[in-house]
Each structure stands twice: as structure tokens, then as C-alpha cells.
Amino acid sequence: xxxxxxxxxxxxxxxxxxxxxxxxxxxxxxxxxxxxxxxxxxxxxxxxxxxxxxxxxxxxxxxxxxxxxxx
Ligand SMILES: [Zn+2]
Numbered sequence: 001x002x003x004x005x006x007x008x009x010x011x012x013x014x015x016x017x018x019x020x021x022x023x024x025x026x027x028x029x030x031x032x033x034x035x036x037x038x039x040x041x042x043x044x045x046x047x048x049x050x051x052x053x054x055x056x057x058x059x060x061x062x063x064x065x066x067x068x069x070x071x
């Protein structure tokens with residue numbers, strides 16, 4: 001992976017237009033980190049996508065629910 005960011009596993013970081021409070025650690029943050037998810041096991045009938053992303057609080061590392069328009 002290219003780049004100078006040494007935080008392991010963090011693929012990208014997005015800045016929020018408005019600060020939010022993490023529901024887990026209660027820290028106010030203006031950014032969310034993005035970790036890629038790859039499917040490793042699936043049922044034959046599953047229609048779930050092969051990959052996705054998890055949005056993570058940069059302060060505590062907890063997964064936070066959110067959506068991205070396009071990646
Ligand atoms: Zn947090």
C-alpha cells in the first residue's frame with residue numbers, strides 16, 4: 001500500500017462536514033477512518049457483495065454506522 005500513513009489497516013480517512021460524537025468513546029471527531037472488508041466465506045445463494053467498507057472512529061477504533069456514496 002502506498003503512502004506514508006503508518007496506521008496499520010487504515011485505507012483512508014474522511015473528514016466530516018460537521019463534528020460528531022462517537023457513540024462508543026463519546027469523543028467528538030471530525031473524521032472517520034475507512035477499513036476495507038473482503039468476503040471470505042459465503043453461502044451459494046447469497047447476494048451480498050464481495051467487498052465493502054467499515055467506518056471506524058479514529059479515537060477508539062469502534063465501527064460506526066455510516067454510508068459512502070462511492071468509493
Ligand atoms: Zn470512538
